[in-house]
Amino acid sequence: MSLSDSLYQEVLLDHYQNPRHHGRLEHAHLHEEGVNPLCGDEVELFLELEGNTISKISFWGKGCSISQASASMLTDSLYGKTLDEARSLLHEFKEMLLEDKEPNFAEEYEDLESLEAVKKIPARIKCATLAWNTLERILKKNH
Amino acid sequence: MSWNLEKIRNDFPILSTEMNGKPLVFLDSAASSQKPKSVIDTIRHYYEAENANIHRGVYSLSQKATEKYEMTRIKTSRFIGAACAKVVIFTRNTTESINLVAQSWGRTNIHEGDEIVLTELEHHSNLVPWQMLAQEKQAVLKFIPLNQDSTLDLSNIDEIITERVKLVAVAQMSNVTGTIHDLDAIIRRARQVGAKVLVDGAQGICHLPTNVQKQDFDFYAFSAHKMLGPTGVGILYAKEEILDTMPPWMGGGDMISKVWKEKSTYADLPARLEAGTPNISGVIGFGAALEYLESVGMQEIRNHELELLQYALDRLEDFGGLELYGTSDLSKRGGVISFNFPGVHPHDVGSILDEEGIAIRVGHHCAQPFMEFKGIAGTCRASFYLYNTKEDVDALLVGLKKVKEIFGRVLKR
Numbered sequence: 001m002s003l004s005d006s007l008y009q010e011v012l013l014d015h016y017q018n019p020r021h022h023g024r025l026e027h028a029h030l031h032e033e034g035v036n037p038l039c040g041d042e043v044e045l046f047l048e049l050e051g052n053t054i055s056k057i058s059f060w061g062k063g064c065s066i067s068q069a070s071a072s073m074l075t076d077s078l079y080g081k082t083l084d085e086a087r088s089l090l091h092e093f094k095e096m097l098l099e100d101k102e103p104n105f106a107e108e109y110e111d112l113e114s115l116e117a118v119k120k121i122p123a124r125i126k127c128a129t130l131a132w133n134t135l136e137r138i139l140k141k142n143h
Numbered sequence: 144m145s146w147n148l149e150k151i152r153n154d155f156p157i158l159s160t161e162m163n164g165k166p167l168v169f170l171d172s173a174a175s176s177q178k179p180k181s182v183i184d185t186i187r188h189y190y191e192a193e194n195a196n197i198h199r200g201v202y203s204l205s206q207k208a209t210e211k212y213e214m215t216r217i218k219t220s221r222f223i224g225a226a227c228a229k230v231v232i233f234t235r236n237t238t239e240s241i242n243l244v245a246q247s248w249g250r251t252n253i254h255e256g257d258e259i260v261l262t263e264l265e266h267h268s269n270l271v272p273w274q275m276l277a278q279e280k281q282a283v284l285k286f287i288p289l290n291q292d293s294t295l296d297l298s299n300i301d302e303i304i305t306e307r308v309k310l311v312a313v314a315q316m317s318n319v320t321g322t323i324h325d326l327d328a329i330i331r332r333a334r335q336v337g338a339k340v341l342v343d344g345a346q347g348i349c350h351l352p353t354n355v356q357k358q359d360f361d362f363y364a365f366s367a368h369k370m371l372g373p374t375g376v377g378i379l380y381a382k383e384e385i386l387d388t389m390p391p392w393m394g395g396g397d398m399i400s401k402v403w404k405e406k407s408t409y410a411d412l413p414a415r416l417e418a419g420t421p422n423i424s425g426v427i428g429f430g431a432a433l434e435y436l437e438s439v440g441m442q443e444i445r446n447h448e449l450e451l452l453q454y455a456l457d458r459l460e461d462f463g464g465l466e467l468y469g470t471s472d473l474s475k476r477g478g479v480i481s482f483n484f485p486g487v488h489p490h491d492v493g494s495i496l497d498e499e500g501i502a503i504r505v506g507h508h509c510a511q512p513f514m515e516f517k518g519i520a521g522t523c524r525a526s527f528y529l530y531n532t533k534e535d536v537d538a539l540l541v542g543l544k545k546v547k548e549i550f551g552r553v554l555k556r
């Protein structure tokens with residue numbers, strides 16, 4: 001399978017074409033914007049909390065298929081999870097892309113593995129990590 | 144030299160290399176051109192046999208380096224049709240040349256309420272320096288609008304370029320759409336109101352026969368690296384009577400006449416505007432690039448690019464489903480094609496083509512106001528130069544077919 005075939009798999013294109021949790025939350029407790037200025041990709045994350053649990057999550061953004069699909073996968077993965085679970089997933093995701101660790105996601109997060117192919121195109125890693133870097137800033141603020 | 148594409152291609156070592164295991168198809172010369180062997184060899188020879196600092200040494204090696212460096216200034220002045228060599232100022236790049244004008248001429252001559260006219264198709268390097276100057280001086284920026292085909296709408300030029308305008312700063316050719324602007328009409332109007340005209344020649348000089356005196360440019364800024372030369376060398380031309388009034392903008396070595404503890408007097412042109420040790424090897428290498436371009440002929444290069452442009456536009460139109468930007472009047476267009484697959488982001492197109500060994504530019508091309516005008520995030524841009532072939536265009540089409548296959552189900556039409 002060629003590099004672009006392994007990257008642009010069905011699952012990524014599906015998230016790009018049908019983004020999950022897309023839109024803005026009016027009463028979000030946590031909100032952060034992320035931008036990759038050189039390419040112009042943008043992602044905004046909105047989280048509503050009940051205690052320590054993410055009761056609602058959404059994203060809004062514009063950009064390439066990788067940045068937007070990655071944001072969609074992020075929201076899908078974190079819906080109903082606790083902030084600690086979010087931290088742990090964030091760590092695992094960044095290890096996969098930035099530290100070349102083999103991904104070993106729990107079954108419910110397996111869509112995220114489709115982004116592993118981005119590692120072979122270093123110029124696009126920043127697309128895949130945009131939403132996650134935005135999440136990281138949210139979590140740091142709420143530590 | 145008669146036109147011999149095979150020989151030209153053989154002069155560029157990189158064109159016989161591979162990218163991602165495929166023969167390199169280089170379609171991004173608008174970002175930076177490839178370099179012929181003569182330029183690479185000249186730079187190597189300088190470091191191996193001629194390396195010394197210039198303008199200071201009394202020893203032979205320094206004298207020789209100085210001569211070679213100054214010879215490029217003479218070659219540059221001839222290449223652009225300037226009256227003499229001292230009106231050629233070496234900088235680091237086009238951006239620095241424009242900043243030099245803004246910081247030296249601009250800070251002296253632009254005052255509160257004065258107007259600076261730009262176009263909606265400018266590169267950021269011919270936009271941001273004027274924004275900074277306008278903010279500092281409380282001056283006003285105005286923009287010549289665009290027609291839908293990306294040519295300038297000059298119908299209201301008399302209302303835009305008024306008596307309050309001190310400077311019109313416009314690109315010779317757009318790096319996004321390849322539009323070659325009607326500079327004659329702009330310059331004619333600027334003369335009527337006494338405004339100066341700065342032409343950003345970064346994209347123009349490398350593709351079009353240019354004569355700064357015949358075309359009556361006040362300022363002309365461009366870079367060596369887009370015209371077969373090395374990176375790190377920019378050029379500013381200005382009319383001598385304007386340069387004579389321009390104060391130094393950077394202080395240091397070489398630009399002085401005499402220095403006391405509390406004050407200094409400044410050197411004559413061109414040294415007054417060139418502080419510090421310059422990019423000596425780069426300037427000398429640029430001399431070799433000018434020789435190469437002259438040996439091929441600028442009109443021959445223009446003719447070749449027009450042929451490629453027509454071929455590529457025909458094939459891209461036949462391909463179907465692509466959004467193409469820019470005028471179809473090729474007399475107003477250089478060898479640049481910007482396009483989009485509606486529904487597919489340019490970066491995704493760029494990555495898939497990269498895998499096929501095809502190098503194009505994707506994104507906003509440092510021209511965000513244009514992207515806003517078109518309501519798009521960016522474009523895919525294929526740009527041609529003297530070494531490109533119809534086979535390069537064919538390879539691009541094969542790559543685009545792959546994009547269509549992969550992204551078929553998300554394409555908007």
